[in-house]
Amino acid sequence: MQKINFEQTIKLIHKEINVKLVKTNKELDRFLISAVPIIPKLGNYFFKNRGKQLRPVICLLSSKMINKNYSQLSSDIDMSAAIEFIHGATLLHDDVIDEGKLRRGQKSINTIWNNKFSVLFGDFLFSKSFQLMTKANSLNAMAALSQVSSKISEGEFLQLTHENNIHITERKYLEIISLKTAELFAAAMKIPAILTGKNLNKTKSLYKLGLYFGIIFQVMDDYLDYFGKRVTGKKQGKDFYEGKITLPIILLLKKSNNTEINFIKKIFNKHKRLKNDYLEIMKLMRKYKINEDVKNFCNKYNKKSLKILKLFKGYQKDLFINLLVSSINRTY
Amino acid sequence: MQKINFEQTIKLIHKEINVKLVKTNKELDRFLISAVPIIPKLGNYFFKNRGKQLRPVICLLSSKMINKNYSQLSSDIDMSAAIEFIHGATLLHDDVIDEGKLRRGQKSINTIWNNKFSVLFGDFLFSKSFQLMTKANSLNAMAALSQVSSKISEGEFLQLTHENNIHITERKYLEIISLKTAELFAAAMKIPAILTGKNLNKTKSLYKLGLYFGIIFQVMDDYLDYFGKRVTGKKQGKDFYEGKITLPIILLLKKSNNTEINFIKKIFNKHKRLKNDYLEIMKLMRKYKINEDVKNFCNKYNKKSLKILKLFKGYQKDLFINLLVSSINRTY
Numbered sequence: 205m206q207k208i209n210f211e212q213t214i215k216l217i218h219k220e221i222n223v224k225l226v227k228t229n230k231e232l233d234r235f236l237i238s239a240v241p242i243i244p245k246l247g248n249y250f251f252k253n254r255g256k257q258l259r260p261v262i263c264l265l266s267s268k269m270i271n272k273n274y275s276q277l278s279s280d281i282d283m284s285a286a287i288e289f290i291h292g293a294t295l296l297h298d299d300v301i302d303e304g305k306l307r308r309g310q311k312s313i314n315t316i317w318n319n320k321f322s323v324l325f326g327d328f329l330f331s332k333s334f335q336l337m338t339k340a341n342s343l344n345a346m347a348a349l350s351q352v353s354s355k356i357s358e359g360e361f362l363q364l365t366h367e368n369n370i371h372i373t374e375r376k377y378l379e380i381i382s383l384k385t386a387e388l389f390a391a392a393m394k395i396p397a398i399l400t401g402k403n404l405n406k407t408k409s410l411y412k413l414g415l416y417f418g419i420i421f422q423v424m425d426d427y428l429d430y431f432g433k434r435v436t437g438k439k440q441g442k443d444f445y446e447g448k449i450t451l452p453i454i455l456l457l458k459k460s461n462n463t464e465i466n467f468i469k470k471i472f473n474k475h476k477r478l479k480n481d482y483l484e485i486m487k488l489m490r491k492y493k494i495n496e497d498v499k500n501f502c503n504k505y506n507k508k509s510l511k512i513l514k515l516f517k518g519y520q521k522d523l524f525i526n527l528l529v530s531s532i533n534r535t536y
Numbered sequence: 537m538q539k540i541n542f543e544q545t546i547k548l549i550h551k552e553i554n555v556k557l558v559k560t561n562k563e564l565d566r567f568l569i570s571a572v573p574i575i576p577k578l579g580n581y582f583f584k585n586r587g588k589q590l591r592p593v594i595c596l597l598s599s600k601m602i603n604k605n606y607s608q609l610s611s612d613i614d615m616s617a618a619i620e621f622i623h624g625a626t627l628l629h630d631d632v633i634d635e636g637k638l639r640r641g642q643k644s645i646n647t648i649w650n651n652k653f654s655v656l657f658g659d660f661l662f663s664k665s666f667q668l669m670t671k672a673n674s675l676n677a678m679a680a681l682s683q684v685s686s687k688i689s690e691g692e693f694l695q696l697t698h699e700n701n702i703h704i705t706e707r708k709y710l711e712i713i714s715l716k717t718a719e720l721f722a723a724a725m726k727i728p729a730i731l732t733g734k735n736l737n738k739t740k741s742l743y744k745l746g747l748y749f750g751i752i753f754q755v756m757d758d759y760l761d762y763f764g765k766r767v768t769g770k771k772q773g774k775d776f777y778e779g780k781i782t783l784p785i786i787l788l789l790k791k792s793n794n795t796e797i798n799f800i801k802k803i804f805n806k807h808k809r810l811k812n813d814y815l816e817i818m819k820l821m822r823k824y825k826i827n828e829d830v831k832n833f834c835n836k837y838n839k840k841s842l843k844i845l846k847l848f849k850g851y852q853k854d855l856f857i858n859l860l861v862s863s864i865n866r867t868y
Binding site: 243350 | 570571572573574575625626629632633651652653655656657658659660662663664666667669670673675678679682683685686688689690692693694696697
């Protein structure tokens with residue numbers, strides 16, 4: 205069986221919702237206008253490379269999948285722009301928290317300017333996202349998205365308080381990535397249903413689809429930190445050097461013997477981890493074939509998602525299937 | 537004529553809107569509940585000393601002044617809680633930006649924990665403020681408050697980019713304090729009118745009242761940095777040591793001779809200002825009676841405000857008059 209290519213799938217999806225994605229990006233540009241000169245300057249820099257724009261993209265694809273009058277609808281554009289701004293705000297504040305030096309293949313704003321600029325520009329994007337939501341004119345959609353926004357903070361806090369905690373459970377890890385990443389995908393999927401008053405079952409199904417996709421997406425991100433061939437963006441081993449305990453490490457600890465467990469603990473208890481520590485951990489990863497375990501973990505969520513997708517139909521559904529399947533093979 | 541006392545006026549106002557202020561505080565407590573243990577912990581610490589709560593308080597007082605059915609209304613409680621959370625979020629992020637060590641008479645969160653906690657807890661409060669707004673169920677009020685939220689970021693950016701800029705004009709200073717401080721007061725005043733569908737004239741008058749009060753409030757804050765006898769909170773000379781050019785300095789530069797101007801410039805161009813620099817500046821402040829100039833500046837806005845207040849009536853109006861007049865005499 206030929207592997208479905210992630211990059212190719214993203215291209216097809218972009219093509220499918222292109223008209224509205226262009227409008228979404230125009231909205232983003234319009235909301236970055238300000239009489240304070242530094243704001244459009246930071247905006248141009250930060251949004252120069254827009255990347256995959258996965259969150260607004262799946263919002264629009266979900267909208268097209270479930271709405272017959274998709275082309276007449278405009279509130280989904282406002283909401284997808286709001287979602288992209290929330291995502292941007294969290295990236296900016298993440299870079300302050302993690303002292304991130306690179307973002308989307310270029311120096312982060314805190315590197316070029318400083319932390320103050322990242323904090324303030326994040327706040328600016330947050331507030332603009334709420335202006336976009338009020339423009340969409342749906343209190344229910346707004347309630348859903350503002351809830352996610354506080355869930356993201358909760359997820360970040362959980363992550364922060366479990367930093368270097370080698371005893372973190374798979375369950376707690378799942379809670380953290382759901383809050384900090386997957387809930388925003390879930391909201392992106394379900395918001396088109398809220399905007400157009402679809403029934404609760406459909407809304408919930410879309411929520412779950414987004415949540416599962418978000419979980420897979422974050423797990424694969426954590427996977428690539430150890431097993432990826434990074435082309436752009438994050439430096440490989442970034443999570444490792446920061447002492448973040450992610451799924452590959454959790455699964456590795458499960459299979460390791462006592463000597464190995466103590467060795468791993470020692471490494472994560474160190475104030476700073478070095479290249480050699482990373483190579484040692486990679487040896488263990490290969491010994492226990494942790495890459496396969498992580499993929500199996502993702503496949504579980506994939507199966508659940510594909511089952512839910514049976515409730516939907518059309519070309520957009522096929523694209524979602526390809527997105528899910530290929531996201532497990534993505535290399536960047 | 538006996539001076540009206542600011543502290544006494546605040547007490548009378550608190551008494552006048554006490555029932556709803558208690559409810560506002562209950563809302564705040566309820567929205568600080570989280571399954572993530574660090575959040576209520578930070579919440580309890582940050583809101584231990586609630587302070588004057590001026591922003592929610594003037595929102596509620598404005599509501600009582602203009603609404604006959606004040607006691608039946610509940611959306612003003614949601615909105616005043618939302619306003620307090622926005623204010624809290626900006627304080628938390630301010631402390632990161634200004635490296636503030638003290639807040640409301642106790643160590644700031646970035647001092648006890650670190651900057652990461654201040655950034656994330658600020659984000660959490662921001663998102664909770666938007667949840668409170670959706671609860672208030674008024675898209676117009678929400679639009680007004682989310683606009684203010686981005687104005688605050690703009691004001692902070694303007695301030696940041698004019699730091700140590702000795703050539704800043706009075707006009708630019710006014711723009712900065714309007715955006716970063718006064719607009720939130722203005723929103724607090726006008727939101728009760730928006731919630732109850734008052735006519736545009738009344739709404740605009742309340743907006744202006746809040747704006748002028750906010751300007752006076754910030755100018756007096758900047759005044760107290762040089763002329764205050766600080767009891768709690770900020771350390772005296774904080775703005776000075778941070779190199780912030782505020783109204784007292786702008787007015788001082790206007791009156792100084794060339795030698796003095798060069799001396800002041802040299803001091804603000806220094807990487808670090810010392811106690812002796814502060815004392816030298818204070819000599820000039822006294823020489824040119826800058827304290828009187830600042831008070832005259834405030835009195836101008838006071839007169840404008842008192843003129844607008846003629847449109848309103850009742851005991852709440854009297855309290856607003858006392859608040860305005862006494863805020864020029866406040867010592868903390």
